[in-house]
Amino acid sequence: MPSFAAIISILFDGLAYAMVLFIISVGLSITMGLMGFVNLAHGAFAMAGGYLVVSLTRSLGIPFLPALVIAAVIVGAASIPFERILYSRLYKATELDQVLLTIGLAFMSIAVCTMIYGPAPLTIRLPSILTGQLDIGVRTVPTYRAFVIVVGVVLIAVLWYTFERTNIGAKIRAAVDNRRMAQSIGINVDRLFTLTFALGSGLAALGGGLAVQTFGLTPSFAVLYLVFFLLIVSVGGLGSLKGTLVASIVLGVFDVGGKYLTPEAGGFFIYALALAILLVKPAGLYGRE
Amino acid sequence: MAASDVTTAGPDDRRARARAFIERRHRIRLGEIVPWLLIAAVFFIFPDRTTFGTQVLIAIMFALSLDLILGYAGIVTLGHAAFFGIGAYTVAILSARLGWGEPISMLFAAAVLAGIGGLISGWFLLRYRGLTLLMLTLATAVLLQEFGNYRSDITGGYDGVPGMEIWKLLGVFENDLWGHNYYIYTAIVLFVVFIVVRHIIYSPFGQALVGIRENVRRMHAIGSPVHRRLVISYTIAAAIAGIAGALFAESTAYTTLGVFDFDNSAKVMVMLILGGTGRLYGAFAGATIYMILEDEFSKAFPEYWQFGIGLVLVLTVLFARRGLLGLFEDVAQYFRRSKS
Amino acid sequence: MKKSTMATWLGGAAAGLLLATAAQAENIKIGVMLPFSGVNADLGDVQIKAIDLYMKLHGKDVAPHTVELIKRDEGPPSGANAKTVATELITRDKVNLILGVIFSPSAIAMAPVMTQAKIPFVETNAGTAWITNLSPYIVRFSFSMWHDGYAMGQYAAKDLKCKTAAMGYTDFPPGKDSTDAFKMSFEKNGGKITDSIPMGSPAQVPDMAPFFQRVKDAKPDCFYVFIPSGNHASAVVKTYGELGLRQAGIKLVGPKDVIPDSKLQPMGDAAVGTIVMSSYSNDLDNKVNKEFVKAWHDAYGKDNYPDFMSAAAWDSMHAVFQTIKKLNGKFTGEQFVDALKNWSGEGPRGPVKIDPATRDIVQNEYALEVIKKPDGKLGTKVLGTIPQVKDECKALKVGRCGEAPK
Structure with a gap:
């Protein structure tokens, strides 16, 4: 039986991990739910965020926090032409075509990042305020992870408000529920698609910037963790904000707990759990059957 | 027209017409000889490239097995490498641990074991579709890989199983340095597998698969045993992927857990889509072109070949939606039309 | 006599011809x-x-x-x-x-x-x-993985005075090899291995925190880590610093892959104090x-x-x-x-x-500590040298290493 302190650590580290997973995956979930688009290039947007943060902090000397925000905005804006020129042509195409197009884009992004940044792993120098440990009473925890949790919670609050309380959020929900109906009552679904795509990509970039500290950053980031993001999206249920959040927390905490308590089991645990959930609820925890 | 005919004609008539239709579809067209002539020609024109050629043939077989389920039955999977891996490990464990290295019987063993794998996993997983199925098949392959790593005392983990003693083919032909014998061997196996797949596709069973792909509801409505048919096709595809894996392990006399990689599943899918799904020869075109492009790009710009492959994929989707063979057909049709 | 000189002469000419062709x-x-x-x-x-x-x-x-x-x-x-x-x-x-x-x-x-x-x-x-x-x-x-691992086991027990050690490794054969080597010589020299933790696959860098937290809670004297040099290495050093294992009195030790020179600078101050067994460093004199x-x-x-x-x-x-x-x-x-x-x-x-006999390298092994150099950059200091180390795996005939060369 793990001690109380150990359980706190598992929950804390698991939550921090879950927040990174959530921030990156949520965009993927919304685009998949809203547009029915299997976007395997989503990891590439996250990677772009990571590299931009590196460039901004290193070359331009911009502090870490603003750099995160700027990177998210740039990637979000830069994703719009992709959506308009490439993705929008394939909304009605089969999943297969979408997979092919986006794998192609992911490959190209890997090559481009190799050309610009080289193949070696890069790191981000954190401000000293975010390094070191934080005493939370029962336990000392890494300050950076506490910071990630705070960012995650703030984002969840903002996203929740946007989706549940604003006009645009209502439109997005309507379009996820029934695209044709939404269109017929005068919602400009095309523009909505572009907007959510940019939002999702921007969030991915933000998550990518945050993830560098944990996962490191090489050009293959674009595909390395993709499976994990897809798993979270499908376990949570397509297009469901709540589902993505719950799936991130469940998979994140179980992964960390499994590693802490029984490291011998390896990655077995997390995939078995995902498999079990999907066998029982094929549309995911909060997806519509 | 056809519909009213069917309703008025007697049952025997209908059956005869159906048979005639299928036979007509089944007839071997002249053009079908071309890929096989090419495979034979390569052996004589590029005798120093047969090692690579063998790997291309194996990739074709792997893609062909995927075409049966993806192209014909519409099952989208990201875990097809699982069966390739089972085949490879059947050979590895038989030859390195159990002292049996006869190549042809090992192919059968691999087909049976991979088929059983397909039967069991297919029975559970083929109730699902879309993204859920993608994730489930993917997780299955990862679980197999993790299990292999857990029992690395048997599988050798990521360092693989060295020291595989593969006996001479038919007791006569060894795997020479130039790989000539194995090229011929692989080509013959591919041909046999191809005949089987072709037969299945043009059989009533194959037509039913296409029906499921096009409209599951209607197939349910006419009382077609959808799930059973999907599972059968999945099992056959798994067995063929197993043979491809076994050939891979025999030709390289080595295998590691890397065969279960997600990359492997994704790559075979890309190859197939590149060539064109559901058209039998798409696997030939796609696998060959992908392998050659990868090989050429990785020589010309080793660091950046991925850009080239990525670009080709994007262009294929944008301008050749039905794969390269589809593009070829469109161009042919365009010229035919402009002539008339 | 004459005949033999003739033969010598002929032989010499032939050799000369051979040399001439060889010099092409x-x-x-x-x-x-x-x-x-x-x-x-x-x-x-x-x-x-x-x-x-x-x-x-x-x-x-x-x-x-x-x-x-x-x-x-x-x-x-x-x-x-x-x-x-x-x-x-x-x-x-x-x-x-x-x-x-x-x-x-x-x-x-x-x-x-x-x-x-x-x-x-x-x-x-x-x-x-x-x-x-x-x-x-x-x-x-x-x-061989044993060059660093075996030497480090001895060094950790004898020179670093570690009585207990936990081991963490990326779950693929080199990781097992390296920890096997460390374990054998660490135990031979009176140390005790308290934990052996597989830390994910070589492909993706896992979140290292749970593994390090586990070690932190168990409080061994040394934590021997093997990971592929690259992204994994940066993650190990960062997590070690982040979770405060040094402050908890746990020494991070490992083979050279933990702090490859090419990736050392970006690791930052968290790397200072890490001790590795290595055959090479930029600062070797x-x-x-x-x-x-x-x-x-x-x-x-x-x-x-x-x-x-x-x-x-x-x-x-x-x-x-x-x-x-x-x-x-x-x-x-x-x-x-x-x-x-x-x-x-x-x-x-x-x-x-x-x-x-083995066609394998024989080289010096250096115990290195990461330091901050006067110019502010990270570097290494040689704590000790073990001259001309052979691959102990083959010397001790462990497992497959004992099989006769083909």
């Missing part, structure tokens, strides 16, 4: 196999830079002969492409020898081909101990190394550093070039391997030689 300029083709694409392209990068640098500085040393490099992508870490690539280098490009490979599976897959073709394989990185047993044509210039590091910076910029892989690639090239010169450009595979077997020289790692 030969073009020696070396197939270089490294990962240039994919996840581990950076590992290929540090070696090919060393190889290119050697060519630039010493390419003409074998005159009148010339050396031509034929570079091919080694492929994925599973070694799936290695056999095909090696075979084609031999059958199509007609190379005289093959140099390279980062991943052990590649070397293992290629071994039968090298034996079949009788072509020497100069192995520049892959570290699974028993690789050299697989073919008489393999000569290894890098290391020997003449060849100083010249090597300087030439590297001149060629690739002051912020680009060579590491232990670069040093091994450099020594490989050096040995190959010396051997080509010695054999005057004309040789069979067997002759080349025989000459390499008895090679010894001075490299960036200090004195290195090949053990003729």
